[in-house]
Structures are given as C-alpha cells and as structure tokens.
Amino acid sequence: MIDVEGLTKYYGSFLAVDGVSFGVPEGQVVGLLGPNGAGKTTIIRMLTCFMPATHGSARINGYDAFTQHLQVRQSVGYMPENVPLYEDMRVGEYLEFRCRIKAVEKSKRSARIDEVIQRCQLDDRRKQIIGTLSKGYRQRVGLADALIGNPPVLILDEPTVGLDPGQIREARNLIRELGRHRTVLLSSHILSEIEQICSSVIIIAGGQVVASGPIAELKETLAGGRQVILEGRGPEPEGLRHAIAAMPGVNSVQLAKCDGGYHRLTIEAARDADIRQAVGDMAFARGWSLRALSGASVTLEDYYIRAVTRSGASPAAAAGATTGGITSGPDGPATGDKDAGTSGSADSHKIGGGR
Amino acid sequence: MSKIFALAQREMRAYFNGPVAYVLIAIYLLITTMFFSNQFEPGLVPEMRVTLNLMVMPLMLLVPLVTMRLVSEELSRGTVETLMTAPITDTQVIVGKFLGAMGFFLLLMITTLIYPGVLMIYGEPDLGPIVSGYLGLILLAAVFTSIGMLASTVTRSQIVAGMLALTVLAVMTLLTNYLSMDLTGWARRTMRYIGFYARYENFTMGLVALGDVVYFLSITVFALFLSVKVLESRKWRS
Numbered sequence: 001m002i003d004v005e006g007l008t009k010y011y012g013s014f015l016a017v018d019g020v021s022f023g024v025p026e027g028q029v030v031g032l033l034g035p036n037g038a039g040k041t042t043i044i045r046m047l048t049c050f051m052p053a054t055h056g057s058a059r060i061n062g063y064d065a066f067t068q069h070l071q072v073r074q075s076v077g078y079m080p081e082n083v084p085l086y087e088d089m090r091v092g093e094y095l096e097f098r099c100r101i102k103a104v105e106k107s108k109r110s111a112r113i114d115e116v117i118q119r120c121q122l123d124d125r126r127k128q129i130i131g132t133l134s135k136g137y138r139q140r141v142g143l144a145d146a147l148i149g150n151p152p153v154l155i156l157d158e159p160t161v162g163l164d165p166g167q168i169r170e171a172r173n174l175i176r177e178l179g180r181h182r183t184v185l186l187s188s189h190i191l192s193e194i195e196q197i198c199s200s201v202i203i204i205a206g207g208q209v210v211a212s213g214p215i216a217e218l219k220e221t222l223a224g225g226r227q228v229i230l231e232g233r234g235p236e237p238e239g240l241r242h243a244i245a246a247m248p249g250v251n252s253v254q255l256a257k258c259d260g261g262y263h264r265l266t267i268e269a270a271r272d273a274d275i276r277q278a279v280g281d282m283a284f285a286r287g288w289s290l291r292a293l294s295g296a297s298v299t300l301e302d303y304y305i306r307a308v309t310r311s312g313a314s315p316a317a318a319a320g321a322t323t324g325g326i327t328s329g330p331d332g333p334a335t336g337d338k339d340a341g342t343s344g345s346a347d348s349h350k351i352g353g354g355r
Numbered sequence: 356m357s358k359i360f361a362l363a364q365r366e367m368r369a370y371f372n373g374p375v376a377y378v379l380i381a382i383y384l385l386i387t388t389m390f391f392s393n394q395f396e397p398g399l400v401p402e403m404r405v406t407l408n409l410m411v412m413p414l415m416l417l418v419p420l421v422t423m424r425l426v427s428e429e430l431s432r433g434t435v436e437t438l439m440t441a442p443i444t445d446t447q448v449i450v451g452k453f454l455g456a457m458g459f460f461l462l463l464m465i466t467t468l469i470y471p472g473v474l475m476i477y478g479e480p481d482l483g484p485i486v487s488g489y490l491g492l493i494l495l496a497a498v499f500t501s502i503g504m505l506a507s508t509v510t511r512s513q514i515v516a517g518m519l520a521l522t523v524l525a526v527m528t529l530l531t532n533y534l535s536m537d538l539t540g541w542a543r544r545t546m547r548y549i550g551f552y553a554r555y556e557n558f559t560m561g562l563v564a565l566g567d568v569v570y571f572l573s574i575t576v577f578a579l580f581l582s583v584k585v586l587e588s589r590k591w592r593s
Binding site: 045048049050051052069070071073074076078080082084085086087088089093097098100101102103129145149 | 357358360361362364365368369372373432433434435436437438439440441442443444590591
C-alpha cells in the first residue's frame with residue numbers, strides 16, 4: 001500500500017532523511033518509531049505530498065507521491081503533529097468544509113460527517129468553536145478530519161502526544177479499530193505505544209531505518225540471545241565454566257569474581273534453549289551453592305534505546321536487525337553487527353545478522 | 356470548482372465568525388458617510404463622483420487588514436499542512452481565498468449603495484457614472500486584494516504582510532497620483548499610466564475604457580499568479 005524506495009531529504013545541506021526504504025502492506029497498522037528529530041515527520045510530510053523528496057520515490061495506493069499529488073492526497077487521510085485546525089470554526093462546520101475540499105459527494109456528506117463524529121465521539125461538541133476545545137477533543141477533530149474522505153490509507157503523526165492517560169487509551173483503541181479496514185502508518189517516539197497499536201514497526205534513527213519488521217518477529221530475533229546469570233560459591237570455577245560451555249545450546253560463558261568468594265558466570269545461549277535448570281543442576285552436582293540464578297533476554301525496548309542513543313554518534317552503527325516482510329535501510333546490516341557486538345551493555349550480543 | 360467555492364466560503368465565514376468584519380464595515384461606512392454628507396448639500400449636483408473618488412482612500416487602508424491573514428495565518432498556525440495535503444491544488448487555494456476576500460469587499464460595497472439610494476430619493480442622479488464608478492471600485496478592490504494576497508504569501512507574519520501590502524498600494528495609488536500632478540511630459544504620462552488612481556477616475560467620470568479594464572484585470576491575474584508561485588515555492592525552499 002505504501003512503498004518507499006531510497007527516500008532522501010536535505011534541508012539545505014542538512015541531511016534529514018537518508019535513503020529510507022520500507023513498505024507498508026495493505027490492511028496493516030505500522031508504526032514509525034524514532035526519537036525526536038529522527039526524521040519521522042519529514043518522511044510523513046514527503047509521503048503526504050506536503051514537500052518533495054530530494055531523491056527517492058514513494059508510492060501510495062499505487063500512485064506516485066511526487067507526480068500524482070491529487071490522487072495520493074485523495075487516498076490519504078492525514079493528521080499532522082499538533083493537529084493544526086481553524087480556531088474560529090465550529091466542529092461541524094469544519095468537517096463540512098473538509099468534506100467539500102476532499103470532494104465527498106454532496107449526497108453523502110451529512111452521512112459521512114455523522115459517521116466520523118460518532119466514531120470519534122464528538123457528538124456533544126458538534127456546535128462548539130474549535131478554539132475552545134481541549135487538547136483531547138482537538139485530537140479527535142483531527143482524526144475525524146483524516147477519516148472524513150474515507151481514505152484507504154491513514155497517516156497519523158504523533159497521534160497521542162499531549163493526551164492524558166485515559167485519552168491515550170481511547171485513542172489507541174480507536175486507531176486499532178480503524179486499522180481493521182485500512183492501512184495505517186503512525187509515528188511515535190514511545191515504543192510501548194507502538195507495541196500496543198501496531199503489528200509492525202519501522203525504527204528510524206538519524207534519518208535512517210535501523211530496524212523494521214513485524215513486532216513479534218523483531219522481538220523474537222532480538223530476544224535471540226538468551227542470557228543466564230549464575231552466582232555461586234564452590235570448587236573449581238574454571239572447571240564449571242568449561243562444563244557449562246560444553247552444554248548444547250550454549251554460545252559462550254564468562255567467569256568473573258564477586259565479593260565474598262562468590263563467582264559470577266554469564267552464560268549466553270541460543271534463544272530456543274532454556275538452560276537455566278540444566279545449569280543449576282550442573283552447579284549442584286559439582287558441589288556449588290548458588291545465591292542467584294536468573295535469565296534475561298534482550299527486549300525490543302533495549303534495542304530501541306540502544307539504537308536511539310547510539311544514533312547520535314553514528315546512525316549506521318546502531319543498525320542491526322533485518323527481518324522478513326519489511327526491508328531496512330541500505331547500509332544497516334553490514335556495519336551493525338560488529339559495532340553492536342562491542343557495545344558495553346550486558347545484553348549486547350548477537351543481534352541481527354549474527355546467526 | 357466546488358472546492359474553490361468551499362474555500363471562498365470558508366474565508367468569508369472566517370471574517371464574520373469574529374467581530375473583524377463588522378468593525379471594518381462600520382468604520383468604512385462611518386468614513387464614507389462623512390465624504391458623502393459633504394457632497395449632499397442643497398444646490399450641488401446629485402452625483403457620486405467625488406464620494407467614489409474619496410472612497411478609494413479608506414479602501415486602500417482596509418484591504419491590507421482583510422488580506423493580511425489570507426495565507427500568513429495558514430503559515431503561522433500550521434493549518435497550511437492540513438490544507439495543502441488535501442486533494443486541492445495551489446491555484447485552487449489562491450483563487451478560493453481571493454474570491455472569499457472579494458466576497459467580503461462586494462458586501463462592503465453593497466452597504467455603500469445607501470448613498471446612491473439617498474440621491475435617488477432626493478434628486479435625479481445620472482445612473483451611468485454611478486454604475487461605471489462602482490465597476491471601477493470593484494476592479495480596484497480586485498487589484499488591491501490580489502496585491503494583499505501576494506504580500507500574505509511571502510511571510511508568515513500577518514503584520515509584515517499587512518505593512519507590505521499597504522506600502523505597495525500607497526505607492527501605486529497615492530504616490531503615482533501625487534507625482535503625476537508635479538511632473539510634466541513623459542514622466543507625468545508614465546505616472547498616470549501605471550498609477551491606479553488616474554485610471555480609477557476615468558470610471559467615476561463615467562468612462563469605461565477597455566485599456567483601464569485590461570490594466571486592472573491583468574495586474575490582478577499577475578499578482579494571483581505570483582501568489583500561486585510563491586505558495587508553490589515553499590516546497591523547494593524548505
């Protein structure tokens with residue numbers, strides 16, 4: 001439904017979006033995730049024909065976003081960040097106006113307006129002047145406007161920013177429901193939000209795609225490295241280390257001394273092997289007494305935060321995962337693995353192409 | 356076409372949703388009534404010529420106040436993003452907004468029809484120059500509005516847009532007229548040729564010359580064309 005190929009945008013000499021490619025299949029809710037200033041809004045503005053790209057191409061609903069403006073705009077319902085609205089108009093009046101410039105047939109107009117007003121729970125605000133609406137209601141008016149032309153594609157830029165927790169939950173439910181019959185692309189800098197609403201995610205940092213794919217798949221891939229930490233006291237720590245390293249599914253074991261004669265073994269294993277019990281049994285068999293045995297896995301959140309924090313220095317270095325379904329940026333995987341492996345954090349092993 | 360009409364209607368409504376339109380109309384009527392009442396004396400010829408000539412001055416001050424928000428407000432409020440991502444072209448936006456502002460001025464002129472009405476009650480005015488004078492006033496309002504529109508597309512600040520428009524209008528209407536009185540020969544002819552006021556006077560005298568009509572219309576179309584181009588340029592300037 002949305003196909004983006006090598007999209008690049010320079011503001012003067014500043015590179016805001018750097019060769020971004022991704023696809024959004026029909027009928028999916030896809031999240032564009034990235035920190036502030038990552039280029040999300042710029043990408044969205046190029047997709048909605050608000051500004052042209054420097055290089056690259058984008059097709060929406062089969063139309064080229066740079067040559068077939070009117071068809072693309074007709075196919076897209078767009079809610080910009082911060083929802084700019086005409087303050088002096090009444091809600092009903094505004095939606096009527098938007099209906100007309102979006103070429104909704106005259107006979108269907110009032111039915112469309114009634115439908116979106118009911119959908120976005122604006123019944124009691126229909127006659128209110130937009131300038132006097134609260135943030136939450138403004139957001140709903142923006143969403144109602146995006147929906148009014150009954151477009152096959154919805155593009156929402158930070159749809160939940162500035163809402164209170166109750167409103168955020170409402171907005172999420174609404175977007176999820178809308179996504180049943182439409183293709184939705186929404187941007188956010190909050191991972192948990194994307195996880196709750198979207199089926200797939202495209203992570204953007206420093207103007208590049210650093211990871212993309214269905215959330216479940218991405219989690220699976222990223223959670224690939226399972227980590228077990230064992231702390232205990234006993235004879236021959238080196239011997240135990242070798243024994244554990246020889247177990248099936250274990251990739252590596254690191255031994256470190258702790259306080260009070262304890263040792264810590266950090267074991268990294270394949271994702272499908274739950275070796276906690278086996279490791280515990282083996283330690284007991286060798287006469288060890290344990291004070292801790294814990295398992296941890298790399299979460300999408302860890303990955304996102306790392307991608308985001310590293311993007312400042314070198315966007316490509318944070319790149320790692322490439323999974324099926326959605327393709328990532330051009331030079332992501334090539335440089336990602338090496339850099340990710342040397343990262344200092346405890347769960348930094350083997351992301352993406354390492355397997 | 357219906358999209359242009361929708362845009363025009365929105366602009367019209369924007370003026371009347373607030374107090375702006377009512378205040379401006381009231382002030383305009385107050386000032387022009389003073390002009391008219393000076394011409395409405397026993398023994399004077401029942402005509403609108405002088406009143407219509409004088410009506411240009413307050414119109415020139417009022418047009419920037421009305422047109423300065425047309426595009427600047429969209430730019431500063433960010434509504435340009437919702438507007439320009441709707442399935443409409445830049446030309447439709449400019450033409451729609453122009454027609455909306457012109458609708459307001461037509462309404463304003465209709466309110467001033469009181470004066471010829473009063474003349475018709477108390478005398479027998481020659482209707483020809485009145486009709487041609489109003490035609491001239493409408494054409495002049497179109498010229499003013501298109502220049503105000505152009506000023507509004509170049510900046511997101513309404514104040515700057517208003518001042519810019521006022522400066523251009525004052526130069527083209529007042530300064531050219533003032534210079535034409537002092538100058539002689541070709542310089543005088545040039546000032547009378549490019550100045551709006553000398554041409555407008557022809558209309559109020561009852562003279563509808565094709566050259567004047569074409570001049571006013573071509574300036575309007577040219578300013579609107581430039582407005583479209585400036586609005587489009589936001590795409591490659593950013």
